[in-house]
Amino acid sequence: MxxxxxxxxxxxxxxxxxxxxxxxxxxxxxxxxxxxxxxxxxxxxxxxxSKEKLFDKIFENALHKYFERINVFSDSSLPVIDQVFKYVENSIDFYAEYPKISMFIIKEIEINPELFHKKVQVIKKGKSIKMIEALEKAMAKGEIKKIDTAMFFINLQSLCSYPFIAKPIFKHSLKANDKDYDKDFSTGKLKRSVKNFVESSLSKK
Amino acid sequence: MxxxxxxxxxxxxxxxxxxxxxxxxxxxxxxxxxxxxxxxxxxxxxxxxSKEKLFDKIFENALHKYFERINVFSDSSLPVIDQVFKYVENSIDFYAEYPKISMFIIKEIEINPELFHKKVQVIKKGKSIKMIEALEKAMAKGEIKKIDTAMFFINLQSLCSYPFIAKPIFKHSLKANDKDYDKDFSTGKLKRSVKNFVESSLSKK
DNA sequence: GTCTATACTCGGATAGAC
DNA sequence: GTCTATCCGAGTATAGAC
CATH class of the missing domain: 1.10.10.60 (Homeodomain-like)
Structure with missing residues (x-):
């Protein structure tokens, strides 16, 4: 290639x-x-x-790209739910393009946690997740339901990234061939269904 | 050890x-x-x-355990939503015990798809997913909302397994140390939140 | 900068003693 | 069944020609 x-x-x-x-x-x-x-x-x-140095470069690039995506949350004047919708769309587009990125990071953390912590400190510098902060604020103002924001964040990440990670298994379990899965499992469908989740989790009525 | x-x-x-x-x-x-x-x-x-033969054994065991879990769905007389609740509880308990199993399978499929397909055929023998069948039936009878059952299944698997897979990342992103994450992220909390998802996805009102 | 040839280390596998 | 010693191919890394 x-x-x-x-x-x-x-x-x-x-x-x-x-x-x-x-x-x-x-x-x-x-x-x-x-x-x-x-x-x-x-x-x-x-x-x-050396192999190690080359790997280091690749791993660092992946971390950058991943945490950039995770932590973008625009401070626009839109209602917070709409901002989360936007976040979902961007995330799913991102994972469709880089389906293996989170798995890669996870696996390598397992093998070398120290490297990860060192590198992430440089990248994140202790920043906390912007979306969670925005949700906490909105919750305080009563704009959304009272929820566990960390758990909501975990659920959201799960819904957006796992379908791409587990594609090989689902492809098989759902007994569809390549084409069928890719057709059935349009990112559009996924976006709608994750947005439904957001709606029912956050919306007050 | x-x-x-x-x-x-x-x-x-x-x-x-x-x-x-x-x-x-x-x-x-x-x-x-x-x-x-x-x-x-x-x-x-x-x-x-040989290494290959030993690996084969391990991989086969993992596949068995995994598909057994995925595909258990009791034919009880309970309403289908309650059966899904049960499924969620069992799944989360399972992943808490074997957090790396799905990732292991996914990675190895990537490397050797043929092996996977051969082995899965032996294990599954073309059976389709029981839960999806049950949901289709319930839907036909009007017991639950009209939904895309395959997408629902994907969402459900995502919510149940990704939190365990991505634990190392979340631990860090949520800026909690080991203890905090394990405390905050009780399987109890996760179960509740996934059940909420099931409820709002399936329940007619 | 890019290649071929080669040095050297690592890791899977086997022989053989106990 | 379990160990030590060893073989040999595979894989990382370097030397050196072009």
Missing amino acids: EQLNSTSEEKILKAAKDVFMKYGLYGARMQDIADTAGINKALLHYYFR | EQLNSTSEEKILKAAKDVFMKYGLYGARMQDIADTAGINKALLHYYFR
Whole structure:
């Protein structure tokens, strides 16, 4: 899957992302990355010195992208529910594009929690989740139901990301072939159903 | 983490499960499994001949356990909503006990889809999901709202399993330390919130 | 910058003693 | 059944030519 109009470094990063996301740090093979990138194995070391360093780069990029998405919550003047709707749409579009990102992060945390904590501190600098803060405010003003905002957040993340993660299982369980699942399971349908969840969880009547 | 009152074979299976679930087939190391089991590397080969064969055993066990859980749906005389409630409780208890099982299966499908399909055919023999069938029936009788049952099933699985899978991320994002998360995130709270989802999705009024 | 050839380490597997 | 010692292929990394 060589990309013709890109530098070797870009090709390597793209290939490394795919291979590391599939196999993890220890499961991935440098040869596999080189083949995927369509270049020679020695070149990997020329650009990134070692497997660990290359992995580090990929992992860091993934963390950035993920936490950026998680924590965007615009301070617009819209009602908070509409803001959550917007968040849901963006999240689902995001996961449709990067279905494996959260799994990748989760797996690597399991293997190397220290690395994760170190890197996340740099990225997040102790910021708390904006959506939760906004919901707390709205709740205080009586705009929405009284809820456990952290649990709501967990539920929301679950609904938005798990369908993409577990796609291979669902595909099979629901006895649909590739085409059927991808057709049935349009992101549009998912968005509607998650929004229903938001509505019934937050709306007062 | 050697278990004193068990045979070597049992120790190996337990250790192999932990190590394979953490690192996957290619990332796992036989030495690591042997150390975890508190036995010698040669003994692994004595009992299971090869890494692949040992992995196969573990993967098969996981599939069995997982699909058994997914597909239990009692034919009791209870209203279908109560049956779904029951299903939710059992599922959450199950995932609390085996938090990594679905992730393990998903990752390995990604790496070796053929193996998965072969094994699942043996396990499932083409059976479709009982809960979905029950819901379709109830819907036809007008007992519940008109819904997309497959999407409902996906949502339900998401709500029940993702919180356990993503625990390491949530722990961090919600800025709680281990204790806090485990306290806050009681399975009781989760069960209630998922049941609310079921209620508002299915109940006619 | 990119390649081929090669050094060296790691990890799966086996032989053989007990 | 369980261990130590060892073999050998696979995988990371480097040297050096172009």
